[in-house]
Structures are given as C-alpha cells and as structure tokens.
Amino acid sequence: MEKLKIICTLLGFLTVEAVSAQIVVGGEEKKNEEEKKIELVDLDQNENASENYNSLTFHFNRSRTFRSLTVNEGLFGDSLRDRAKEKPLNTWSFGLGYQTKISKSVFFGAGLHLLQNGEQFQLEEQPDTAYSYVMLYRYTAMPLSLEYRYGKAIQLVGTAGIAPSMFLNATKIINATDSNKVETTETIKIKSGSQEYNAFVVSAFVGIGVNIAYSAKWSLYIRPEYRFQINSSYSKTSPYIHKSNAFGVSFGLNYIL
Secondary structure, X not given: OHHXXXXXXXXXXXXXXXXXXXXXXHHHHHHHHHHHHHHHHHXXXXXXXXXXXXXXXXXXXXXXXXXXXXXXXXXXXXXXXXXXXXXXXXXXXXXXEEEEEOOOOEEEEEEEEEEEEEEEEEOOOOOOOEEEEEEEEEEXXXXXXXXXXXXXXXXXXXXXXXXXXXEEEEEEEEEEEOOOOOEEEEEEEEEOOOOOEOOEEEEEEEEEEEEEEOOOOEEEEEEEEEEEEOOOOEOOOOOEEEEEEEEEEEEEEEEEO
C-alpha cells in the first residue's frame, strides 16, 4: 500500500512538471509570433510612409538640339540663305526640381533649370578658306510637369509638362580661315533685353523612363525626353520665325524629404 502511494505521488509530480513545461513553451511560441507580427506591421507602415512623400530632384540633361526656321512673312521677311544649311548642336541643361504626390501614382513637379538650345553651321569645303559658327541660346526655365509612376523599387515613369522660360543670353562663336591660312575667332554675346530676341518663350516636353530606388531616401532616374518650343525665339520684327527643339536624355537624383 505504501509503495502504491509513493508511485502515485511520483506520477503526480511528473504530470505537473510536464504541464508547466508545455505552458512555458507555448508562451514562448506565442511571444515569437507576436514579435513577428509587430515586425511585419512596422514594415508595412514604412512602405506606406515611403509612398507619401515630397522630394527634391537634381537634374541634368544632354540633348541634340535644333530648330525649325521659317520666313517671317510680311514686311520683315527675308530668305533663309545659308541658314537653311544649319545643323543640330549637342548641349547640356541642368537644374533643381521639387515633386509632391497628388494621387496614388501621379506626382506634380516644379523646378528651376538652366536651359540651352542651339544650332551650328559649317561652310562646305572650299580650296583655300573655311567658315563656321556655333549659336547657343540660354534660358532660365521654370518647368511644370505631371508624372505617372508604376512600380515600387523600380518604377516606370511617364512625364509631360510645359517650361515657361526667360531669355538669359545668346552666344555666337565664329571661326574663319582666310586664303593666307590665317585663323580668326570672333565671339558675339547678346544679353537679355535685346530687341532681337523674344524675352519670354514657352516649351512643351514629354518623356518616359525609369526611377530606381537604392536606399530609403535616394533614387536615380533616367528618362529619354523630347522638347519643342511653342513660340518664336526671335522678336516680331525678325526676318525669321525660330522655334527650338531637342531630343535627349534627362538623368539625376531624387531625395525624399
């Protein structure tokens, strides 16, 4: 009888310890599950927060620029002459921009850019002489745009907008070689306020590219872009109607505020 009591007592102790161990293990598993759940919630919150942001853009553009050039019909018109043989010119433009989200995938952008357009001319080969020039126009531009973005870490981006621009200056660099093989270079600079140029022009642009995020704050974008001028670069009394256009690649960095 005493042996039976001892055995029952031992079984009671073992049962209590097993139940206690099961409660402890179950509690640890429940705690781990809760920690994982909290971690997932934090990740979701960070993801949602990253989608609602304002950003600054550091912008560069390399373009092949040219122009449409037609006679200003009427009192001031003149024939194009050698200007009909002008060719495109590669130029750089750059600036800063600001973007804010206005819907799930649409962003509004504004900026301040130094915009450059141009063309060049080279006289066909002559036996003893040479003549060429480069014409470069500079504007302070204030582009306004709408962007549509699709994706997360790697986004497909389409953009369209207008760029009101103030004439800053123009530079014409002339190179000539005479029959005695003497080379000369002349630089003609035209500042803002000149009666030859329109003080205010408007361009429109469209582009499509990619935006690649490589950290929580920084992303890189690359976007082929076409830009065309709506009104003439020259004044109303000019012999010509001159409208610049450009096809190139914009690239830069976005910094999330």
